[in-house]
Amino acid sequence: xxxxxAGRVVDLGGQWVAPDxxxxxxxxxxxxxxxxxxxxxxxxxxxxxxxRGTYKLNDTDLPATSLKAVQETVNKLTAxxxxxxxxxxxxxxxxxxxxGGTLESWLLANVFDRVAYxxxxxxxxxxxxxxxxxxxxxxxxSLFAGENHFEHMTSVRGGAQDSVFDGGVWQLADRMxxxxxxxxxxxxxxxxxxxxDQGVTVRSDQGDWRGRYVVVTAPPTxxxxxxxxxxxxxxxxxCAQRSPLGNVIKVHLAYSRPFWxxxxxxxxxxxxxxxxxPWFDHSPRKGGSGALVGxxxxxxxxxxxxxxPIERRMQxxxxxxxxxxxxxxxxxxxxxxxWGRSAFHRGGYGTVSGPGVITTFHDALREPxxxxxxxxxxxxxxxxGYIEGAIRSGENAxxxxxxxx
Amino acid sequence: xxxxxAGRVVDLGGQWVAPDxxxxxxxxxxxxxxxxxxxxxxxxxxxxxxxRGTYKLNDTDLPATSLKAVQETVNKLTAxxxxxxxxxxxxxxxxxxxxGGTLESWLLANVFDRVAYxxxxxxxxxxxxxxxxxxxxxxxxSLFAGENHFEHMTSVRGGAQDSVFDGGVWQLADRMxxxxxxxxxxxxxxxxxxxxDQGVTVRSDQGDWRGRYVVVTAPPTxxxxxxxxxxxxxxxxxCAQRSPLGNVIKVHLAYSRPFWxxxxxxxxxxxxxxxxxPWFDHSPRKGGSGALVGxxxxxxxxxxxxxxPIERRMQxxxxxxxxxxxxxxxxxxxxxxxWGRSAFHRGGYGTVSGPGVITTFHDALREPxxxxxxxxxxxxxxxxGYIEGAIRSGENAxxxxxxxx
Numbered sequence: 001x002x003x004x005x006a007g008r009v010v011d012l013g014g015q016w017v018a019p020d021x022x023x024x025x026x027x028x029x030x031x032x033x034x035x036x037x038x039x040x041x042x043x044x045x046x047x048x049x050x051x052r053g054t055y056k057l058n059d060t061d062l063p064a065t066s067l068k069a070v071q072e073t074v075n076k077l078t079a080x081x082x083x084x085x086x087x088x089x090x091x092x093x094x095x096x097x098x099x100g101g102t103l104e105s106w107l108l109a110n111v112f113d114r115v116a117y118x119x120x121x122x123x124x125x126x127x128x129x130x131x132x133x134x135x136x137x138x139x140x141x142s143l144f145a146g147e148n149h150f151e152h153m154t155s156v157r158g159g160a161q162d163s164v165f166d167g168g169v170w171q172l173a174d175r176m177x178x179x180x181x182x183x184x185x186x187x188x189x190x191x192x193x194x195x196x197d198q199g200v201t202v203r204s205d206q207g208d209w210r211g212r213y214v215v216v217t218a219p220p221t222x223x224x225x226x227x228x229x230x231x232x233x234x235x236x237x238x239c240a241q242r243s244p245l246g247n248v249i250k251v252h253l254a255y256s257r258p259f260w261x262x263x264x265x266x267x268x269x270x271x272x273x274x275x276x277x278p279w280f281d282h283s284p285r286k287g288g289s290g291a292l293v294g295x296x297x298x299x300x301x302x303x304x305x306x307x308x309p310i311e312r313r314m315q316x317x318x319x320x321x322x323x324x325x326x327x328x329x330x331x332x333x334x335x336x337x338x339w340g341r342s343a344f345h346r347g348g349y350g351t352v353s354g355p356g357v358i359t360t361f362h363d364a365l366r367e368p369x370x371x372x373x374x375x376x377x378x379x380x381x382x383x384x385g386y387i388e389g390a391i392r393s394g395e396n397a398x399x400x401x402x403x404x405x
Numbered sequence: 406x407x408x409x410x411a412g413r414v415v416d417l418g419g420q421w422v423a424p425d426x427x428x429x430x431x432x433x434x435x436x437x438x439x440x441x442x443x444x445x446x447x448x449x450x451x452x453x454x455x456x457r458g459t460y461k462l463n464d465t466d467l468p469a470t471s472l473k474a475v476q477e478t479v480n481k482l483t484a485x486x487x488x489x490x491x492x493x494x495x496x497x498x499x500x501x502x503x504x505g506g507t508l509e510s511w512l513l514a515n516v517f518d519r520v521a522y523x524x525x526x527x528x529x530x531x532x533x534x535x536x537x538x539x540x541x542x543x544x545x546x547s548l549f550a551g552e553n554h555f556e557h558m559t560s561v562r563g564g565a566q567d568s569v570f571d572g573g574v575w576q577l578a579d580r581m582x583x584x585x586x587x588x589x590x591x592x593x594x595x596x597x598x599x600x601x602d603q604g605v606t607v608r609s610d611q612g613d614w615r616g617r618y619v620v621v622t623a624p625p626t627x628x629x630x631x632x633x634x635x636x637x638x639x640x641x642x643x644c645a646q647r648s649p650l651g652n653v654i655k656v657h658l659a660y661s662r663p664f665w666x667x668x669x670x671x672x673x674x675x676x677x678x679x680x681x682x683p684w685f686d687h688s689p690r691k692g693g694s695g696a697l698v699g700x701x702x703x704x705x706x707x708x709x710x711x712x713x714p715i716e717r718r719m720q721x722x723x724x725x726x727x728x729x730x731x732x733x734x735x736x737x738x739x740x741x742x743x744w745g746r747s748a749f750h751r752g753g754y755g756t757v758s759g760p761g762v763i764t765t766f767h768d769a770l771r772e773p774x775x776x777x778x779x780x781x782x783x784x785x786x787x788x789x790g791y792i793e794g795a796i797r798s799g800e801n802a803x804x805x806x807x808x809x810x
Binding site: 099100101102104105108131132133134136191221224225227231233234235237238241242244245247299301302305306338340341342343346347354355356360361 | 509539541652706710747751765
């Protein structure tokens with residue numbers, strides 16, 4: 001979804017692309033939308049567990065003991081992943097044990113460095129738009145099976161925040177919709193899906209559509225709000241009841257110039273002393289003006305979503321000024337999207353699996369229920385929560401249906 | 406909801422009443438429906454953590470060391486409750502810490518007796534229709550603040566399973582509906598609630614109703630499926646997303662006689678060796694025939710809800726026969742209600758609060774959103790999950806509205 005910031009169009013939803021987001025990259029190439037690297041020059045600031053300093057690029061240049069604690073924690077999580085998942089990615093012998101508790105409980109029992117503990121909490125908040133007490137240890141450990149997805153998710157250069165699209169990634173959805181023409185019907189929310197032996201009827205506020213199959217791409221917690229006849233299985237419904245979305249408020253700030261660069265700063269801050277954050281440099285490629293993009297995530301999004309927008313803006317500006325100085329208090333423009341209040345996407349980047357969900361329900365979010373198939377980023381095994389996952393899940397659903405029709 | 410078992414009408418939903426269920430008792434008195442004690446004569450069987458034996462009535466007469474472990478665990482939980490809640494019931498200084506993990510993690514770290522551990526797991530399953538890894542430690546500890554609600558919930562005589570109603574508790578709802586006459590409209594599910602400065606419009610499949618206020622009594626996870634204009638707050642929606650229902654399959658078995666009584670058994674079994682259970686004697690007061698009532702709860706309900714009914718019945722009979730002998734294999738009648746598959750109540754007795762939910766959202770499930778007020782057992786502070794809680798929440802909602810109109 002696009003928004004307008006100081007005369008420029010920016011993404012209010014996802015915006016970044018990683019080198020391994022092959023489907024997203026190929027789609028952008030198809031439509032001639034150019035990606036360019038996330039700005040990372042200069043120093044990043046950290047302010048964690050009572051310690052403050054700077055680091056560069058992807059180096060998590062925390063105090064030496066904390067860096068060691070982070071690495072040891074990653075090693076432990078990788079070892080757990082080996083015991084929890086088989087080489088083929090199935091649930092292993094120790095999976096159920098790890099699914100009984102939260103990541104937060106595990107961190108408290110295994111990480112004894114205040115900075116490292118805070119680092120994991122903030123990184124989970126940033127990547128999941130949820131908290132360490134919301135994800136089961138097993139769900140988090142799955143990110144360390146095979147490759148280190150967590151490092152990928154938290155990295156800028158080479159990782160999930162590698163590059164952004166000139167003019168915004170929303171253009172791809174817009175261009176696809178234009179190609180599809182009248183086949184895309186907007187402003188017509190589906191309220192009811194009826195299936196029988198021959199096909200499905202999809203009932204919306206604007207009328208009925210009939211087909212042999214239907215693909216539902218809404219997140220599980222939103223899909224559960226569509227009436228289905230006959231009712232979905234207990235497994236599917238109960239699993240979706242236990243698959244809440246994280247929560248996020250995305251904020252864009254425009255400035256006459258990227259003044260933080262003068263101080264040798266990259267624009268990136270990792271702090272447990274602010275409600276707003278993390279934030280990044282998102283200045284336009286040309287013209288010399290500056291911009292930041294940042295988030296209230298997880299618990300801070302829950303806290304701020306329903307408050308007065310003016311109060312929310314003040315908090316955000318004060319948080320940025322804490323590290324960038326008073327120049328941050330006078331943006332030339334400010335826009336935000338409060339996703340928790342959006343009627344059709346009540347929350348954050350993706351689904352959070354709490355304790356017990358994976359071992360009880362396995363693939364219930366992915367398995368078709370009769371003629372109803374499921375897609376959406378939450379259903380993708382490798383890129384859940386990312387645009388790449390949404391595209392792949394769509395391709396997978398299309399491939400599955402192609403075999404059936 | 407009533408069902409018919411061997412010519413007798415029985416409850417497919419809640420059925421028991423406790424001495425302190427004052428509203429339920431007074432309602433029954435008003436309609437002349439008589440309560441009589443749950444049958445408890447003879448020996449209860451336990452088969453937990455590899456140990457098997459019998460005990461009587463409310464004595465949890467487990468092996469001496471296990472009984473001591475249970476009592477020590479209750480003492481620890483009571484101490485935690487003192488640190489987590491103030492004397493007025495507000496969240497105390499240690500609440501957030503206890504809300505970061507699951508009861509399951511805490512049991513594993515604090516209970517080192519295999520029987521006692523299994524006891525708590527089964528009791529949570531029986532009382533919450535959910536698992537120890539689904540409830541946050543804080544939510545569970547709240548049962549030990551002030552009085553020991555947990556003991557009340559797990560007890561028969563004097564507790565939540567004290568008595569049953571002659572002819573079933575469903576009669577009370579039925580009689581109330583008859584008194585209300587045409588004011589009660591059935592078979593007309595509400596799909597959309599619109600509120601404005603003057604009042605609310607409630608839109609159902611049968612038409613619109615207009616009022617100054619509306620009280621929604623559906624469980625949070627079901628209430629979230631009603632479209633609301635303007636949309637509910639982020640807090641309310643996100644909290645309901647994180648408030649799944651437990652899951653339960655209730656089964657009634659009829660026999661020509663209560664043959665287990667001949668063996669000196671009460672009919673009550675607590676076992677971690679069966680999927681079905683617990684079960685209780687539910688023989689009719691007169692006529693000499695026998696009946697058992699029992700449950701698949703929590704994980705076993707998720708496992709069995711979508712399977713072939715014949716297979717489910719076989720599992721249930723085999724589980725009962727394991728302790729009562731082959732006579733159990735030949736009931737004269739059998740009925741069940743699979744609540745997870747019921748279109749308008751997708752699960753168990755009440756809402757389960759996982760890690761973080763209480764400390765993040767506090768009273769979001771209870772607080773009115775404009776002219777929309779909430780009732781239902783999930784919103785009652787003291788009797789959540791019980792019929793008593795449903796009645797009290799209705800009275801409270803009515804009292805709140807009486808002040809407004």
